[in-house]
Amino acid sequence: MEVISQNIVYFIIAIAIMVALFIWAYSANRMQKDFSTMTWVLIPVAIAINGVIGYIVGQLKLPVFLDSIGTVLVGALCGPWAGALTGALSNFVIGILTNPTDWWPWIPVAFFIGLVAGLCANAGLFKSWWKVVVTGFLIALTAATVSTPIAVYFFGGITSSGSSFITAYLLQTGQGIIQAVFSTNFLVEPVDKISTAMLAFAIVQGLSKRFLARFPRAENVETEGGASQTQLFIAIGVVILLILFAIFVLSRITGG
């Protein structure tokens, strides 16, 4: 009965950890370099990109969210802490404009998406198509891990998004609630986050070098020379394979 008992307490602890991480990074002078005026001006535009692309994707009725392209972009161009801030503020502001219940509980997820995107870019994983696929996969792993406790403790595992039907099915087959939510997230997230990372990379590719050089971490997105066209096709192939894998696993679940 008491699955929900400590829901809000966990959420507050998560927020407190986020704030503590931020204050630590700020006091240890780890991020002053990343927050130039260009960063502060890019963040609102990135949030608007998140919101509007999410809206267009909804209008086209595609089965993904793609609502963190701007977050990944800031993470790559301005460093992990700027990305994390963009994610958190993005969910906050879009919640104000549309519907708080759908956005505010997921603030920690957006925070970690931006943070991981920035860390991957720092590690040099934002320089060619196949590396961007790796970045997307790592972001998806983080997002799945962070959103599981929120979905479980806040909404009892079943949220108002469409993928909850998979969770409900897994619960019926006798899986524990945490496993059910986590496997659902793990099926849904990779496709979404890898396409997000690839679209963000495509945007970076389209911007001029002179413009990119004004951002604090421009060296993170310097592309490596070589056959980027072939790499793009390989990356798209990987995504299609992942989608096929997800469908295969889904059919196994529903079949057995």
Place this chain on the structure above:
Amino acid sequence: MQAIWPLLSFIIQFTMHDRLSFYYFRDSLLHRLNPLTKLALVFGLILVSFISPFYWTPHLLILAGIIPLAFVGKVTREYLNATFRIILPATGFLFIMQSLFQPFEGRELFRVWFLHPTVESTLFAFRNAARVFAMASSFTIFLLTTHPRELMTDLTRRGLPPQIAYVIISTLQILPQMQAKAQTIMAAQRSRGLDTQSSFLRRAGSLVPLVRPLVFGSLVEVEERAIAIEARGFTSTHTKTFLHEIPDTSVDKTIRWFLAALVIIALALRIWLS
């Protein structure tokens, strides 16, 4: 003829999202409270409804706390509108899904096909839905009665970095502009024959011509804006003065302490009764 309907729905949605936020200006007690007090009210209500050990607390809070608050704030009509359009469908879905699928052992209510909600799961789902309902309602009333600019000015005065306030306020301005631009681009590309309704691959393919002009157009403005606000002392470390004074009366302080006490009592009861 058929093509007119999505266009119409765009126009309707556009006019709804065109406004800066949910905010409605009224002259009411709730509007005159300090924004921080209202924020405390929201989080107090949410924390109590989630922490309290008694089953009926969230339901009681909705009936005796949140709905009267909408009355006091003179936003009952707008609140009910939001409730029926957004909150009730969402919580209703939550209630149905959870009462059907939460794996609780107990007395079965009924059995249809493979669905067999138990008394326990239904009770659990009812309380959970009420909690989410309380959370969504208090956020909605807060946003209906507080202008974002007021909230940000007040929080900046209390020590929030002005850069964060800048990000939030300017996003609230940029987002509706960009949404309008997105609609223009969508309409333009459609009139040139872009396919946005047929098969999955076609729709995925039409994402690029829609997104590209939008994103690059807005990124180009970034540099100019950075120079503009730099020229207006954005990174200056001197203390800044405020154009609008936001009152913070003793009533506000009393309400905040009262809410803090309520949350502590709820927490104590929870620990003591378990």
